[in-house]
Amino acid sequence: MSARVSALKARALRKSYGALEVVSGLDLEVAPGECFGLLGPNGAGKTTTLRLCLGLTHPDAGEIELLGEPVPARARQARQRIGVVPQFDNLDPDFTVAENLLVYGRYFGMAPRAIAAKLGGLLEFAGLAGREDARINTLSGGMKRRLTLARALVNDPQLLFMDEPTTGLDPQARHLIWERLRRLTQEGKTLVLTTHFMEEAERLCHRLAIMDRGRLIAAGTPRELIAAHIEPQVVEVHGNGYEAWMEQARRLAPRVERAGDTVFVYAADAAPVLADLRGRPELAYLHRPASLEDVFLKLTGRDLRD
Amino acid sequence: MRWVAVWRRNFLVWRKLVIASVLSNLADPLILLFGLGYGLGALLPSVEGMSYIAFFAAGTLCSATMFTASFESMFSGFSRMHGQKTWDAILYAPLTIDDVVAGEIVWAASKAWLSGATILAVAAVFGLAASPLGVLxxxxxxxxxxxxxxxxxxxxxxxxxxxxxSFYMTLIMTPMTMISGVFFPAEQLPRPVLAVAQVLPLYHGVELVRPLVAGRLPTDAVVHLVVLLVYAGAGYAIAIMFARRRFSA
Structure with missing residues (x-):
């Protein structure tokens, strides 16, 4: 990564709103062609970080370089080669599918002919071929999301920022978006996405950073994060008497946590725990390998964040 | 000139909804012009040397322009900024909030100009604006x-x-329309009220448009032009200042 210029580099970023410091000394580096995921609970500062990187919000301190351009000083020049998929769709409801792409291309100074030449490919990519004259309010949530993604590609960007790209979509629509995002990575585009779906992060991202209270608290590949932060095996236990059993579990495994009426047992070797549970029919259990979600919950806690 | 893309976005929406848009911008002022102009005009002798309806046509031209510009920049603009988040989408592209503000202002002025120009054309057809000076x-x-x-x-x-x-419409625009010489000569108002009218922009628009439509050159034209330019320039600067605060906080 060091030999090539980073696609995105942020150092010691800080941003406060009033007394609340939303981003507190953040360092980020994304390599070209990488799919990078920024994970964090609600209010962790993910969206503010994206806005800072785009030059839409000015940091109180720190430095940002986006595609080699200093931000916010030359954010406009950087955005010429950037695509953005916001958290909430803001397609133009007065326009058809094709008009949305045409008007958006004009914001990049593209000639009508250049936009028209891209239209077919973008519609195909969005799975909206033949729907170019459809009104936005006739599209499903998944179609709108894909059109927003196509809109972000109209200027053939080198890097795409996506803020929770699949939030609110059904599984079918989500898988289709994932397939498209993988296609973009294969084409060599750099992707920076925020999400709080661990499955999404695990499937798509080459590298992840977990963010909480304005700071990065862990970074690495999904496998590295799991290996570094959590025991490889998990047993989830619930049923009558689970509280009493927790004491026993603590003797059998290094880490035991409770969330609501479920006990989570983390261990390198779960065999002793499982052997003990076989003798307790009143307790139901699930044995599974540790996932990114376990890492996430360990690092950010199980408290609700609204 | 990146703001032109913002103007063109609004123009494309307008073109798609042109009939409803033109109707709503013109029906009200034209009904008022002919209703009041002929109705009230029948009771009145000439005003400032012209028929009441000709007098009122020049006022209507200005007030319709004012209302179209205000509605477009406020209600439609707020809908784009707040409801539809159209501005947010534009800001991901290589445009800045300054471009958006410029595009919105010039667009609202363009749409307002069309209202004013159409009223001038209607007035000309009815023989209320016969002079070529009216083009000015x-x-x-x-x-x-x-x-x-x-x-x-x-x-x-x-x-x-x-x-x-509503505060701006009710507390500023409506009273301003009453005291700026749209319906009757502002000079017959008490001095202090006239003084208020003279620091507001509509009065100066009327003072320029009415003589031109009647075929005379306006007196103190430079003063009137400067006041309008100051409102446009200061409004633009202040709008940019608050827009930056709102969007890049």
Whole structure:
């Protein structure tokens, strides 16, 4: 990564709103062609970080370089080669599918002919071929999301920022978006996405950073994060008497946590725990390998964040 | 010139909804013009040396321009900024909030100009604006549009919700329409009221447009033009200041 210029580099970023410091000394580096995921609970500062990187919000301190351009000083020049998929769709409801792409291309100074030449490919990519004259309010949530993604590609960007790209979509629509995002990575585009779906992060991202209270608290590949932060095996236990059993579990495994009426047992070797549970029919259990979600919950806690 | 893309976006929406848009911008002022103009005009002798309807046509040209610019920059602008988040989408592209503000103001002024120009054309068809000097009312109408679009956009970037505009409409625009010489000569108002009218932009638009439509050159034209330009320029600067605060906080 060091030999090539980073696609995105942020150092010691800080941003406060009033007394609340939303981003507190953040360092980020994304390599070209990488799919990078920024994970964090609600209010962790993910969206503010994206806005800072785009030059839409000015940091109180720190430095940002986006595609080699200093931000916010030359954010406009950087955005010429950037695509953005916001958290909430803001397609133009007065326009058809094709008009949305045409008007958006004009914001990049593209000639009508250049936009028209891209239209077919973008519609195909969005799975909206033949729907170019459809009104936005006739599209499903998944179609709108894909059109927003196509809109972000109209200027053939080198890097795409996506803020929770699949939030609110059904599984079918989500898988289709994932397939498209993988296609973009294969084409060599750099992707920076925020999400709080661990499955999404695990499937798509080459590298992840977990963010909480304005700071990065862990970074690495999904496998590295799991290996570094959590025991490889998990047993989830619930049923009558689970509280009493927790004491026993603590003797059998290094880490035991409770969330609501479920006990989570983390261990390198779960065999002793499982052997003990076989003798307790009143307790139901699930044995599974540790996932990114376990890492996430360990690092950010199980408290609700609204 | 990146703001032109913002203007063109609004123009494309307008073109798709052109009939409803033109109707709503013109029906009201034209009904008022002919209703009041002929109705009230029958009771009145000439006003400032012209028929009442000709007098009122020049006033209507200005007030319709003002209302179109204000509605477009406030209600439609707020809808784009707040409801539809169209501005947010534009800001991901290589445009800045300054470009958006400029595009919105020039767009609202353009739409307002069309209202003013159409009223001038209707007045000409009815023989109420026979002089070729009347053509000079066209650039004045655009300037009136710019002034009210800029002030309207200041309201928009300050607004938290739709109700905010009622204060400006009810407390400023409506009284201003009454005292700015739209319906009757402002000079017959008590001095202090006239003084208030003279610091507001509509009065100066009327003072320019009415003589031009009647075929005379306006007196103190430079003063009137400067006041309108100051409103447009200051409104633009203030709108940008508050828009930056709102969007890049």
């Amino acid at each position: 009312a066209l650039p004045v109408a655009f300037l009136v549009g710019l002034a009210f679009a800029a002030v309207g956009l200041v309201m928009t970037v300050l607004a938290k919700n739709w109700d905010f505009f």
